[in-house]
Amino acid sequence: MFESIANLVIRRGWIVVLGWMAFLALLRTVAPSWDQVSKDDDVRFFPPGYPSVVGQELLERGFPRDASSSQVVVISERRQGRLNKEDYAFVDQLINTMNRIRENDPTTGIKKVETYRSPVIGKRLIGTSKDGTGQAALTIASLNGTYLAKSTRVSVEKIKEALKTLPPTPDGLTLALTGSAVVGHDMNNASNESIANTTHATIALVVVILLIVYRSPLLAFIPLLTIALSVWASMMSIALLTKLPGLNFQVINITNVFVIVVLFGAGTDYCLFLIARYREELVKGRSRDDALREAISQVGGALVASAGTVIVGLGMLWYSSFAKIQYTGPAIALSLAIALFAALTLAPVLLHWLRAAVFWPFRQPHHTQGANREQESLEQVPLAGFWMTVADLVVKYPVRILALCVIALTPLAIVGARTKPNYSQLADLNPDQDSVVGAKIVQRYFAVGELSPTTLLIHHPKLDFRSDTGRAKVSDLTKALVQIPNVAEVRSITQPLGTPPVPDAEKSLIERYMERAIKPAVDARYVSMNPVSKAELNHTTKIDVVFDTDPFSEQALRALETAYSIVHDEIKTGGTLEGAASVGLTGASAAVNDLKKVTTNDERRMYVLVTVGVYLILVLLLRRPGICLYLIVTVILGYLASLGVTELVFQALHKGPDPWVGLDWKVGFFLFVILVAVGEDYNIFLMSRVIEEEKRHGIVEGTRLAIAHTGGIISSCGLIMAGTFGSMLTGSLTALRELGFALGLGVLLDTFLVRPILVPAFVVILDRYRFKRKGGTPPPPLGEPVTQGEPVPPPYKVDYGVKTKR
Incomplete structure (x- = not known):
C-alpha cells in the first residue's frame, strides 16, 4: 500500500x-461554522435519569413561569455603616433597570427579578456583616439558561452593559456581580x-x-x-x-x-x-x-x-x-x-x-x-x-x-x-474575576450558598402539597434537611423565610395578618399551582437548600448527597412520601x-x-x-x-x-x-x-x-x-x-x-x-556490530508485526 x-x-x-x-x-x-454548532452546557450533556436532568424537567413542567437554571446576583454594598435612603434609592433604580431588561428584551432570558422588596424572601436579601460594620442588599435575576450555556453568557453581557447606564453610586456604596450565571460567563x-x-x-x-x-x-x-x-x-x-x-x-x-x-x-x-x-x-x-x-x-x-x-x-x-x-x-x-x-x-x-x-x-x-x-x-x-x-x-x-x-x-x-479530583468552578478562575470577587463580598453578609441555592423538587401524583397533609410532610422533611452539616437554611412552603414557623398562639395580630397576605405568593413559589399539565396541579413542590460554603465545594456536594438520600428514604415504602413518582435537583451544586x-x-x-x-x-x-x-x-x-x-x-x-x-x-x-x-x-x-x-x-x-x-x-x-x-x-x-x-x-x-x-x-x-x-551463545560485544557475511547468533526473535522493506 x-x-x-x-x-x-x-x-x-x-x-x-x-x-x-x-x-x-x-x-x-x-460544513456549518464551528460557533454555530458548538455547545458548552453541562446539564444538557448528562445522561437521562441524573438528578439535575430530572430536576430541570420537573421545574419546567411544574413551574414554567419561574423555571430558571442560573442566577445573576448584583450586590450593593456599604462597607462602613448601614444602607441609607440614598442607597436604597439607587438600588431601586437598579431594580427598575433589571425589570426593564426583562420586559423589553426577552432574549436575555430573565424569568424574574427578586429584590429586597419581593414578598416572601425580600427581607432575606438584606444582610449585615458579621462584625456589624457594614450592610449589603442583593438583587437576583433568574435566567433561563444553565450557567455554562452560550445564551447565559450573552445575557450576562447585556446585563453588564445595562448596569453601566446607571447613575453614579452614592459615596461609599459599591456594586459587584456574582452568581452561577456570572461564574459561567x-x-x-x-x-x-x-x-x-x-x-x-x-x-x-x-x-x-x-x-x-x-x-x-x-x-x-x-x-x-x-x-x-x-x-x-x-x-x-x-x-x-x-x-x-x-x-x-x-x-x-x-x-x-x-x-x-x-x-x-x-x-x-x-x-x-x-x-x-x-x-x-x-x-x-x-x-x-x-x-x-x-x-x-x-x-x-x-x-x-x-x-x-x-x-x-x-x-x-x-x-x-x-x-x-x-x-x-x-x-x-x-x-x-x-x-x-x-x-x-x-x-x-x-x-x-x-x-x-x-x-x-x-x-x-x-x-x-x-x-x-x-x-x-x-x-x-x-x-x-x-x-x-x-x-x-x-x-x-x-x-x-x-x-x-x-x-x-x-x-x-x-x-x-493518591490525588483527589477537584470539581470547584470558582477554583478554576483567577481571583480577580468578577464572579470570584463578588462571591467573596457575599460571604461577608450572607451564606455563600445564597449565590446559587440548590432546589429540591418532589413530584407526588397522589399528594396535594397545599393540603394540610402535604404541608405536614413538607414540614417534617424541611426539619430533617436543616439538620445536615453545612446547610445554612432550608426554605419551603412551610418556612419560606428559612426560619421555623412560629405557633399561631405566639404570633401577634399583625404577624398573622402578614402571613395570610403572603400565603398565595408563598404557595405559588413552592407548589406547582400553574403547571404545564393540569394533572400535575399542586402535585410538585420545591424546597430551597442554602449551603454555608462554596456551592461548588466538596463540603456542599456531601451535604447535597445527604439531602438527596434523606428524600429518597422518605419516598420508599413506609416513608412519609411513599408513592412519590420522581425526585430531582436543580442549581449549580446539583450540576457539579x-x-x-x-x-x-x-x-x-x-x-x-x-x-x-x-x-x-x-x-x-x-x-x-x-x-x-x-x-x-x-x-x-x-x-x-x-x-x-x-x-x-x-x-x-x-x-x-x-x-x-x-x-x-x-x-x-x-x-x-x-x-x-x-x-x-x-x-x-x-x-x-x-x-x-x-x-x-x-x-x-x-x-x-x-x-x-x-x-x-x-x-x-x-x-x-x-x-x-x-x-x-x-x-x-x-x-x-x-x-x-x-x-x-x-x-x-x-x-x-x-x-x-x-x-x-x-x-x-x-x-x-x-x-x-x-545456554546459547552470548550476543556480540558492545559496540562491535556483526558485519555482513558473519553468522549472526540467534537473536531474541520478536515478531513485532511491523512490515519493513529490506
Missing part, C-alpha cells in the same frame, strides 16, 4: 494536491481567551522548534502547511458530523483546543519522522525519488501503527456516558486520521516538488564516496554522540539503569495515585455533583477500555503480549509520576486564604487517555527500528543502533509535542494550565526516560535471560 502511495506522490503529485483542494472546498461549502470568557492564547503559542512554538531543528525555512514550512490545512479540514469535518442524520453528534467548544494542540504536536511529529528518514536515505546515496519512496515505505507502517493506537485510545471515549467526553475523544481521533493522511500524501508531494531547494540555505544531504554508510547516516542524527552514549550505557548496564529509573519514579507515582458522578463512572470505564484497546492494538502490531504489557505499564508509571509532580507543583504555587483543593478533575482523566495513547507512539517508532536493525546486527546491537538512530528525531518530536501541550499554560483557566503542565511533563518523561531507557533496557534484559536460560 505504501509503495502505491509513494508512486502516486512521485509520479502524480498534482492529483494529490488537486484532491486536497477539492476536499477542502467541499468541506468549506457544506467568566468561565466561558476564560475558555475563549485560553483557546486564542493556546493557538498562538502553539503555532509560534512549533515554528521556532522547526527552525531550530532544520535551520531551513522551506523544510520547516512543509510540516506547518501540512498541519495547518489538517487543522482547518478537521474543524470543518467535526462540525459537519453534527449534520449527519442519525448520528446526533455534538461539538464541544473546548474541543478545538485539543484538536489544535494534538494536531500541531502529533501531526508535526508524523512529518518529522518522514523527513528524517528521507534525509537518512539521501545520505545513504539514494536518488531523491528513491529516497522518498523508501522513506514512505519504511516509515508509513510505523506512522499508521502509532497513529492507530492514539485513534483507538481516543475513540474509546465514545463509550463514555458524559457527552462532553463522549464526543471530544472521537473528534480528536478524526482530526488525527486527517493529519496522518496529510503527512503521508501532501507532505511528500511538497518534498518532491521542492527537490534540493527544500534544504536551502544548506546543501542536500548526500553520501561521501568511500565513507561507511551506517556511520555517515548516524552523523546526520541530531546529538548522535549523546544518544550513542545513552545507548551504550543502556546496553551495558540494563538492570541497574532500569532499577534506578523505577526507584526514582515510584514515590512520584504514589503521590499521583452530577458531573462528579458521571465523570467518576466514566473514568473507571475508560481506564479499562483505553488500556485494553491500546494493548490489543500493540499485540496486533508487535505480537508479543509480554512486551506489550510492559510498554503499557511503563506509560502508566509515567502517567502517575506526571500526575504526582503536577499535584506537588501546583500545590506549592497555590496562594490565597483558601486551602488547596486539588487538581481539576479533567487533569487526571485526559492525562491518562492522551498519555496512554500518545505514549505508545514513540515506543512503536523505536521498536520498528529495533526490528529493522536486529535483522542485520542481532538484538543487542540492533537495540543500540535503534536508540542512536531514533534518539534525535524522537527527542525533537517529543519536544514539539511537549511544547504544544505546554502552550496551554498560557490559558486563563486553572484546569487548562494544570493539564498543559501535566501533559508536557508526561511527554517529556516518555521521550527522555521511558522510550530511550526503560523500553530498551527491558528488551536487552529479556535477551540476556533467553541466553542464560537456553
Whole structure:
C-alpha cells in the first residue's frame, strides 16, 4: 500500500494536491461554522435519569413561569455603616433597570427579578456583616439558561452593559456581580481567551522548534502547511458530523483546543519522522525519488501503527456516558486520521516538488564516496554522540539503569495515585474575576450558598402539597434537611423565610395578618399551582437548600448527597412520601455533583477500555503480549509520576486564604487517555527500528543502533509535542494550565526516560535471560556490530508485526 502511495506522490503529485483542494472546498461549502454548532452546557450533556436532568424537567413542567437554571446576583454594598435612603434609592433604580431588561428584551432570558422588596424572601436579601460594620442588599435575576450555556453568557453581557447606564453610586456604596450565571460567563470568557492564547503559542512554538531543528525555512514550512490545512479540514469535518442524520453528534467548544494542540504536536511529529528518514536515505546515496519512496515505505507502517493506537485510545471515549467526553475523544481521533493522511500524501508531494531547494540555505544531504554508510547516516542524527552514549550505557548496564529509573519514579507515582479530583468552578478562575470577587463580598453578609441555592423538587401524583397533609410532610422533611452539616437554611412552603414557623398562639395580630397576605405568593413559589399539565396541579413542590460554603465545594456536594438520600428514604415504602413518582435537583451544586458522578463512572470505564484497546492494538502490531504489557505499564508509571509532580507543583504555587483543593478533575482523566495513547507512539517508532536493525546486527546491537538512530528525531518530536501541550499554560483557566503542565511533563518523561531507557533496557534484559536460560551463545560485544557475511547468533526473535522493506 505504501509503495502505491509513494508512486502516486512521485509520479502524480498534482492529483494529490488537486484532491486536497477539492476536499477542502467541499468541506468549506457544506460544513456549518464551528460557533454555530458548538455547545458548552453541562446539564444538557448528562445522561437521562441524573438528578439535575430530572430536576430541570420537573421545574419546567411544574413551574414554567419561574423555571430558571442560573442566577445573576448584583450586590450593593456599604462597607462602613448601614444602607441609607440614598442607597436604597439607587438600588431601586437598579431594580427598575433589571425589570426593564426583562420586559423589553426577552432574549436575555430573565424569568424574574427578586429584590429586597419581593414578598416572601425580600427581607432575606438584606444582610449585615458579621462584625456589624457594614450592610449589603442583593438583587437576583433568574435566567433561563444553565450557567455554562452560550445564551447565559450573552445575557450576562447585556446585563453588564445595562448596569453601566446607571447613575453614579452614592459615596461609599459599591456594586459587584456574582452568581452561577456570572461564574459561567467568566468561565466561558476564560475558555475563549485560553483557546486564542493556546493557538498562538502553539503555532509560534512549533515554528521556532522547526527552525531550530532544520535551520531551513522551506523544510520547516512543509510540516506547518501540512498541519495547518489538517487543522482547518478537521474543524470543518467535526462540525459537519453534527449534520449527519442519525448520528446526533455534538461539538464541544473546548474541543478545538485539543484538536489544535494534538494536531500541531502529533501531526508535526508524523512529518518529522518522514523527513528524517528521507534525509537518512539521501545520505545513504539514494536518488531523491528513491529516497522518498523508501522513506514512505519504511516509515508509513510505523506512522499508521502509532497513529492507530492514539485513534483507538481516543475513540474509546465514545463509550463514555458524559457527552462532553463522549464526543471530544472521537473528534480528536478524526482530526488525527486527517493529519496522518496529510503527512503521508501532501507532505511528500511538497518534498518532491521542492527537490534540493527544500534544504536551502544548506546543501542536500548526500553520501561521501568511500565513507561507511551506517556511520555517515548516524552523523546526520541530531546529538548522535549523546544518544550513542545513552545507548551504550543502556546496553551495558540494563538492570541497574532500569532499577534506578523505577526507584526514582515510584514515590512520584504514589503521590499521583493518591490525588483527589477537584470539581470547584470558582477554583478554576483567577481571583480577580468578577464572579470570584463578588462571591467573596457575599460571604461577608450572607451564606455563600445564597449565590446559587440548590432546589429540591418532589413530584407526588397522589399528594396535594397545599393540603394540610402535604404541608405536614413538607414540614417534617424541611426539619430533617436543616439538620445536615453545612446547610445554612432550608426554605419551603412551610418556612419560606428559612426560619421555623412560629405557633399561631405566639404570633401577634399583625404577624398573622402578614402571613395570610403572603400565603398565595408563598404557595405559588413552592407548589406547582400553574403547571404545564393540569394533572400535575399542586402535585410538585420545591424546597430551597442554602449551603454555608462554596456551592461548588466538596463540603456542599456531601451535604447535597445527604439531602438527596434523606428524600429518597422518605419516598420508599413506609416513608412519609411513599408513592412519590420522581425526585430531582436543580442549581449549580446539583450540576457539579452530577458531573462528579458521571465523570467518576466514566473514568473507571475508560481506564479499562483505553488500556485494553491500546494493548490489543500493540499485540496486533508487535505480537508479543509480554512486551506489550510492559510498554503499557511503563506509560502508566509515567502517567502517575506526571500526575504526582503536577499535584506537588501546583500545590506549592497555590496562594490565597483558601486551602488547596486539588487538581481539576479533567487533569487526571485526559492525562491518562492522551498519555496512554500518545505514549505508545514513540515506543512503536523505536521498536520498528529495533526490528529493522536486529535483522542485520542481532538484538543487542540492533537495540543500540535503534536508540542512536531514533534518539534525535524522537527527542525533537517529543519536544514539539511537549511544547504544544505546554502552550496551554498560557490559558486563563486553572484546569487548562494544570493539564498543559501535566501533559508536557508526561511527554517529556516518555521521550527522555521511558522510550530511550526503560523500553530498551527491558528488551536487552529479556535477551540476556533467553541466553542464560537456553545456554546459547552470548550476543556480540558492545559496540562491535556483526558485519555482513558473519553468522549472526540467534537473536531474541520478536515478531513485532511491523512490515519493513529490506
